[in-house]
Amino acid sequence: MTKICCIGAGYVGGPTCAVIAYKCPNVQVTIVDLNQARIDAWNSGNLPIYEPGLDEVVFACRGKNLFFSTEVDKAIVEADLIFVSVNTPTKKSGIGAGFAADLAYVESATRRIAQVATSSKIVIEKSTVPCRTAESMRTILEANSHDGIRFDILSNPEFLAEGTAVPDLMKPDRVLIGSLQTPEGIKAQQALAAVYANWVPKEKIITMNLWSSELSKLAANALLAQRISSINALSAICEATGADVDEVAYACGLDTRIGPKFLKASVGFGGSCFQKDILNLVYLSESLHLPEVAAYWKQVVDMNEYQKSRFSQRIVKRLFNTITNKNITVFGFAFKKNTGDTRESAAITLVNYFLQERANISIYDPKVDDDQIRADITELAPVEAFEKQIKVVHDPYQAAKGADAIVVLTEWDEFKTLNYEQIYAGMNKPAFIFDGRLILDSKKLRDIGFQVEVIGKTL
Ligand code: UDX
Ligand code: UDX
Ligand code: ADP
Numbered sequence: 001m002t003k004i005c006c007i008g009a010g011y012v013g014g015p016t017c018a019v020i021a022y023k024c025p026n027v028q029v030t031i032v033d034l035n036q037a038r039i040d041a042w043n044s045g046n047l048p049i050y051e052p053g054l055d056e057v058v059f060a061c062r063g064k065n066l067f068f069s070t071e072v073d074k075a076i077v078e079a080d081l082i083f084v085s086v087n088t089p090t091k092k093s094g095i096g097a098g099f100a101a102d103l104a105y106v107e108s109a110t111r112r113i114a115q116v117a118t119s120s121k122i123v124i125e126k127s128t129v130p131c132r133t134a135e136s137m138r139t140i141l142e143a144n145s146h147d148g149i150r151f152d153i154l155s156n157p158e159f160l161a162e163g164t165a166v167p168d169l170m171k172p173d174r175v176l177i178g179s180l181q182t183p184e185g186i187k188a189q190q191a192l193a194a195v196y197a198n199w200v201p202k203e204k205i206i207t208m209n210l211w212s213s214e215l216s217k218l219a220a221n222a223l224l225a226q227r228i229s230s231i232n233a234l235s236a237i238c239e240a241t242g243a244d245v246d247e248v249a250y251a252c253g254l255d256t257r258i259g260p261k262f263l264k265a266s267v268g269f270g271g272s273c274f275q276k277d278i279l280n281l282v283y284l285s286e287s288l289h290l291p292e293v294a295a296y297w298k299q300v301v302d303m304n305e306y307q308k309s310r311f312s313q314r315i316v317k318r319l320f321n322t323i324t325n326k327n328i329t330v331f332g333f334a335f336k337k338n339t340g341d342t343r344e345s346a347a348i349t350l351v352n353y354f355l356q357e358r359a360n361i362s363i364y365d366p367k368v369d370d371d372q373i374r375a376d377i378t379e380l381a382p383v384e385a386f387e388k389q390i391k392v393v394h395d396p397y398q399a400a401k402g403a404d405a406i407v408v409l410t411e412w413d414e415f416k417t418l419n420y421e422q423i424y425a426g427m428n429k430p431a432f433i434f435d436g437r438l439i440l441d442s443k444k445l446r447d448i449g450f451q452v453e454v455i456g457k458t459l
Helices: 013-023 036-042 054-061 072-078 104-116 133-144 165-170 183-196 210-241 245-253 274-287 291-318 346-356 370-378 383-389 396-400 420-425 442-448
Strands: 002-007 027-032 066-069 081-084 121-125 151-155 175-179 205-209 327-331 360-364 390-392 405-408 432-435 451-454
Touching: 002 013, 002 072, 002 104, 013 027, 013 054, 013 066, 013 081, 013 165, 027 072, 036 066, 054 165, 072 104, 081 104, 081 183, 104 121, 104 133, 121 133, 121 183, 133 151, 133 210, 151 183, 151 210, 175 183, 175 210, 183 205, 205 210, 210 245, 210 274, 210 291, 274 291, 291 346, 291 432, 291 451, 327 346, 327 396, 346 360, 346 370, 346 383, 360 396, 370 383, 370 390, 383 390, 396 420, 420 442, 442 451
Parallel strands: 002 027, 002 081, 027 066, 081 121, 121 151, 175 205, 327 360, 327 405, 360 390, 405 432, 432 451
Antiparallel strands: 151 175
């Protein structure tokens, strides 16, 4: 029986290795983490992350061939294949601050593997890492290996998107496996390919060189984010000219060379990957003495910041140039629908902007915890401002009571079907609604009496 250990029970490691267990009854999967509370949650009825379909997968195999534990060393010793799925946040200080990935967690997990392994292992880099991280991992493993133990390193980047993680894993567009093109590297590549072959068609399992695989992950995210920044740049032109960004996206998307996906204008992209990976690519370009390339990619992130500030300014302008002491209701705090994750969510930037303008803010999100909202906002703003100006409300109607404006920042489906007559009746007049996700029926809202403002559209 093949034994797999996954180090890191987060958004990536948890769903990925749970699906491996689900699809491979002959593989034993142990997911370990240093965080006891997180592991307890994975072992409970209330999993630590929300993903549609994840409960079914975990409950079907937990205790059979899927285990969650804090016994990191034991799981390393027993495993044949080890996934490293720890966090790689952007560095906050020191060299490369704000751009480079902090590889401290990857390094410490790698050192642990080298210290405790008593037999040869295939070590798989799953976390998103800068190009050539595998080289550092290999150096650490080889320098610390003992008794003739062999370590082969593979890159197997994750392409799942949050909110659709389970279907993305069940039916991936492709599985990438990078390795050194040595006989041993290729053998290790085949061992991992055999695991995926339990449910992924062979032609979708792509093998390539280690550095191509590492760079492909950053490249795919950069290209996707670039499309959003491109359509968002066009949304500014639409607002200035009377063109409609949805119509423009539709017309362009019909060209099969362009295609319709990732052309939805928005208040700005968020999530743990896009910004981080692009900044990583920027940093990599600079390190390689390619400043023009760095500037090119940096502009994708700058455009995203511009989109958020442009939308905030539009809100203030429409509310007669001041929101001081006005009541602003925020619908949606997660970085996109069907997830409780708020990392890099546009809502964090917008709410902080409203705070600085001294508005009173009530926030409603169907899945994000109160504590998370508090932590995200107070990372940038003083706790007193949070206490005084912000309320987290668990009912959308309650949240909108007495509001001057509603601002939609996440595209949750439930926002489309709320009773807006009822909401309108309880709001201050004129009642404004700002759709940062282009999901509401503006005509219907105008008929009710709302003043409606939508990204990339005038009237
Ligand atoms: C373009 C548009 O494709 C067409 O829809 C529009 O009506 C007119 O402009 P054209 O300029 O004739 O057509 O050629 P196109 O095939 O788009 O190529 C433009 C340039 O991009 C060429 O130099 C081509 O070599 C280059 N190209 C295209 C690449 O370098 N890589 C590619 O993947 C595709
Ligand atoms: C992304 C990549 O899609 C995934 O392949 C990678 O492995 C991890 O990063 P994720 O961050 O979960 O996944 O979400 P994604 O669906 O890509 O959305 C990212 C952000 O872009 C969200 O804030 C979303 O609302 C926004 N977005 C997406 C748009 O504004 N418009 C679009 O058309 C698509
Ligand atoms: P991602 O979105 O990349 O999955 P998360 O932050 O959700 O990131 O998850 C990463 C997990 O890895 C965290 O739960 C963290 O506690 C865990 N982790 C980090 N370093 C180690 C380590 N050395 N050993 C075990 N777990 C670790």
